[in-house]
Each structure stands twice: as C-alpha cells, then as structure tokens.
Amino acid sequence: xxxxxxxxxxxxxxxxxxxxxxxxxxxxxxxxxxxxxxxxxxxxxxxxxxxxxxxxxxxxxxxxxxxxxxxxxxxxxxxxxxxxxxxxxxxxxxxxxxxxxxxxxxxxxxxxxxxxxxxxxxxxxxxxxxxxxxxxxxxxxxxxxxxxxxxxxxxxxxxxxxxxxx
Amino acid sequence: xxxxxxxxxxxxxxxxxxxxxxxxxxxxxxxxxxxxxxxxxxxxxxxxxxxxxxxxxxxxxxxxxxxxxxxxxxxxxxxxxxxxxxxxxxxxxxxxxxxxxxxxxxxxxxxxxxxxxxxxxxxxxxxxxxxxxxxxxxxxxxxxxxxxxxxxxxxxxxxxxxxxxxxxxxxxxxxxxxxxxx
Numbered sequence: 001x002x003x004x005x006x007x008x009x010x011x012x013x014x015x016x017x018x019x020x021x022x023x024x025x026x027x028x029x030x031x032x033x034x035x036x037x038x039x040x041x042x043x044x045x046x047x048x049x050x051x052x053x054x055x056x057x058x059x060x061x062x063x064x065x066x067x068x069x070x071x072x073x074x075x076x077x078x079x080x081x082x083x084x085x086x087x088x089x090x091x092x093x094x095x096x097x098x099x100x101x102x103x104x105x106x107x108x109x110x111x112x113x114x115x116x117x118x119x120x121x122x123x124x125x126x127x128x129x130x131x132x133x134x135x136x137x138x139x140x141x142x143x144x145x146x147x148x149x150x151x152x153x154x155x156x157x158x159x160x161x162x163x164x165x166x
Numbered sequence: 167x168x169x170x171x172x173x174x175x176x177x178x179x180x181x182x183x184x185x186x187x188x189x190x191x192x193x194x195x196x197x198x199x200x201x202x203x204x205x206x207x208x209x210x211x212x213x214x215x216x217x218x219x220x221x222x223x224x225x226x227x228x229x230x231x232x233x234x235x236x237x238x239x240x241x242x243x244x245x246x247x248x249x250x251x252x253x254x255x256x257x258x259x260x261x262x263x264x265x266x267x268x269x270x271x272x273x274x275x276x277x278x279x280x281x282x283x284x285x286x287x288x289x290x291x292x293x294x295x296x297x298x299x300x301x302x303x304x305x306x307x308x309x310x311x312x313x314x315x316x317x318x319x320x321x322x323x324x325x326x327x328x329x330x331x332x333x334x335x336x337x338x339x340x341x342x343x344x345x346x347x348x
Contacts, residue, residue, distance in 0.1 A: 028341050036283025
C-alpha cells in the first residue's frame with residue numbers, strides 16, 4: 001500500500017517535472033531522446049579481457065618496482081649489517097673479558113694525586129719553575145736536543161736513573 | 167543497496183574472492199559507465215581509455231571504499247573525475263583556452279566514426295557543448311541517464327538545490343541555442 005503510494009507520488013513528480021521541462025524548453029522537448037553514439041562490434045564482450053590484461057601488466061610493473069627498491073637497498077643493508085657484526089665482535093669480547101679494575105687503573109694512571117703533585121713541585125728549583133711559567137705560553141714545543149740539554153744541566157745521572165726506575 | 171552490489175562488495179573485501187568479484191563488478195557496470203564517460207569525452211577511443219583507467223583506479227582503491235556511499239555512486243564519481251582529468255590533460259597538452267575545449271570536443275565528435283546520430287542529434291550535441299563543463303555533466307546525467315538528484319549530489323559532491331538550478335539553466339541555454347540556429 002505504502003509502496004504503491006510512493007510509486008504513484010514519484011510518477012506524479014516526474015510528470016510535473018516533464019511539464020515544467022516542456023515549458024522551459026519546448027524545442028528540446030520535441031527532440032526524441034535517443035542514444036546517438038555507437039561502439040565497435042562486440043566492444044563490451046572484449047572489454048573485460050582487455051582490462052584484465054592491463055591489470056596484470058600493472059601488477060607486474062608494481063612487482064618490478066618493489067624488486068628494484070630491494071635491489072637498491074641491498075648493498076646499503078649489507079654494509080650496515082657487516083658494520084654491526086664487526087662492532088659486536090670487538091665490543092662484546094672487550095666488555096666481557098677485560099677486567100674492570102684494569103680499565104679503571106689505566107684511567108687513574110694519567111692523573112696525579114695532590115701529594116704526588118706537591119712532591120714534583122718541591123723537587124723543581126725556583127728558577128726552572130719561573131722559567132716554565134714564563135715560557136709556557138710562548139714555547140709550546142721543544143726539540144729532543146733541547147730536552148736532553150735541559151735534563152743533563154739540571155739533573156744528576158743518579159736522579160735520572162731514579163726517575164726512569166719509577 | 168541492491169543485492170548484486172552487496173554480493174560484489176562482500177567478494178571485494180575477501181582477498182580470495184576479489185578477482186572474481188571485480189570481474190563481476192566490471193560486467194555489471196561497464197556499459198553504464200561507458201555511456202556516462204562517452205557523453206563527457208564524446209569520442210569512442212578516448213572513452214575506452216578513460217573507462218580502462220576508471221576500472222584500474224577502482225581496482226587500486228578497493229580498500230579505500232567505505233560503504234557510506236553506494237557502489238554505483240562511488241563508481242560514477244571515479245568515472246566522472248577520470249573524464250574531467252582526461253579533458254584537462256588534453257587542455258594542458260595543447261595549451262587550449264576554455265572556449266577552445268568545446269571546439270576540441272566538437273572536432274572529437276565529428277571525427278568519431280561511431281557517432282550514429284542524425285543532424286538533429288548532432289545539433290543537440292553541439293548545443294550541449296556550449297555549456298560549461300559541470301553544467302554539461304549535470305545535464306547529461308539527468309537528461310540521458312535520468313539519475314536521481316540525490317545520487318547526483320553524492321557523485322558530484324553538490325547540493326540537490328544547486329543541481330536543480332544547474333539543470334534548469336542548462337535546459338534554457340540549450341533551448342536558446344536550438345532556437346537561434348534554426
């Protein structure tokens with residue numbers, strides 16, 4: 001009942017639209033509404049097969065693109081992987097087998113305690129201490145000859161022997 | 167939504183049945199979409215290209231289809247956009263002005279061996295070609311395909327009121343062309 005009413009209403013609406021259309025465009029209303037276009041014979045029968053071929057071609061292009069990206073990335077990935085392996089081969093054994101205390105000892109040997117520093121200062125005579133302070137900024141480097149000359153003029157052979165034994 | 171559409175959508179969502187469902191979709195909609203595109207680009211060969219591109223796009227974007235719109239309006243929307251893109255690319259390639267587009271399409275129609283209309287039909291097509299692009303599409307969808315305004319609103323992303331006004335103006339312009347070229 002409701003569906004019939006709906007269909008009836010729709011057809012009334014359509015008729016009203018048609019009447020309105022005739023009023024707006026009487027010349028156009030006279031022209032027979034027909035499809036003036038044609039297609040080659042069997043066009044729609046073949047279309048699906050042709051489309052399928054195109055889709056398959058697209059799929060292959062997409063696969064090739066994917067393959068290309070992997071090919072480009074391969075050497076970079078290989079290089080990164082070998083770096084990682086080398087790092088692991090060096091880092092893990094060093095961390096596992098090297099005694100922690102030895103590492104700490106090595107680090108500490110580069111630094112002087114306050115007492116040691118004081119004894120070194122005490123052993124220096126006044127002149128050489130001031131000479132060091134004055135020339136420190138100007139002469140940052142000196143040759144081996146200058147060093148030997150300085151040591152031989154300021155230290156006795158026994159003192160040198162004692163220092164090297166330490 | 168029609169039962170056939172429901173069946174096709176269910177098949178498209180299932181990756182094992184997707185190929186078969188897509189084949190069904192093509193068989194169901196190829197003719198309707200063909201005629202819709204043909205009335206926009208006019209020439210058979212161009213229509214064939216655009217129709218293939220339309221279905222390729224459908225194939226690629228199956229996962230993006232949300233059932234907010236019907237399958238039919240989604241397909242029509244893609245076909246319309248592909249047709250407009252095709253005309254725009256032709257326009258760019260040959261540096262055409264807006265008024266030259268209708269001349270290009272007219273040449274396209276006259277050189278098409280598959281146009282089977284008589285003189286009156288050719289005159290009507292010429293009259294339709296005087297319309298702006300969007301108005302031409304609205305006129306064709308209503309006049310030839312007799313689509314509902316609600317469906318057209320979904321396809322063209324416009325309000326029903328705007329579509330009615332557009333169709334009214336289009337009919338008046340065509341009438342004027344037919345009268346003035348008698």
